[in-house]
Amino acid sequence: MEDLLKKISQYQLFNFLLSGALLAVLLKQTTSINLIYENTIAEFFAFYFIGLVISRVGSLIVEPWLKKLKIVTFTPYSEYLVAAKSDKRIDILSQENNTYRTLIATFLVFAAIYIVTKYAGSFIRQHHTLIVYIFMGTMLVLFTLAYHKQTNYIAKRIKNTQTK
Numbered sequence: 001m002e003d004l005l006k007k008i009s010q011y012q013l014f015n016f017l018l019s020g021a022l023l024a025v026l027l028k029q030t031t032s033i034n035l036i037y038e039n040t041i042a043e044f045f046a047f048y049f050i051g052l053v054i055s056r057v058g059s060l061i062v063e064p065w066l067k068k069l070k071i072v073t074f075t076p077y078s079e080y081l082v083a084a085k086s087d088k089r090i091d092i093l094s095q096e097n098n099t100y101r102t103l104i105a106t107f108l109v110f111a112a113i114y115i116v117t118k119y120a121g122s123f124i125r126q127h128h129t130l131i132v133y134i135f136m137g138t139m140l141v142l143f144t145l146a147y148h149k150q151t152n153y154i155a156k157r158i159k160n161t162q163t164k
Contacts (some may be wrong), residue, residue, distance in 0.1 A: 011095050016051030018099075019106040021030045023050055031117045049100070053139070056146045058098070058105035066101075077156050 020075045024035035024047060035050065037043050066072045124131055
């Protein structure tokens, strides 16, 4: 477990665990969904995975939505990389910014789950298998889009190093 924790960045540990644990607590307090276990290791992995999913929702849904509404604007990535080299605080600010985005996604996911369980709870109980298939399909799409976005991000970094 110690080796695993060394490989996870502090940002990931904090961002994913915080949002995963927060969602689990909110759901336990307000719905019949209980994602809190007696086993600390199981909780750690569950919260981490939930937080990872929430983070991807933030990156793939919340961020574009906020851009479209013109609530946030981004500078070109190449300018960000140049500025980050001269001002180390920009990386820290960017991580804090991403934490806020993940918290926005946490509350949106919570609201969606709360509303669905409140108004479609009997449907969910009657169609459990269908819900599992929808969940698996949603996770497949979400992580495929996340992989695509990350691959583009890496390609931009590579291109930026080659133009120097």
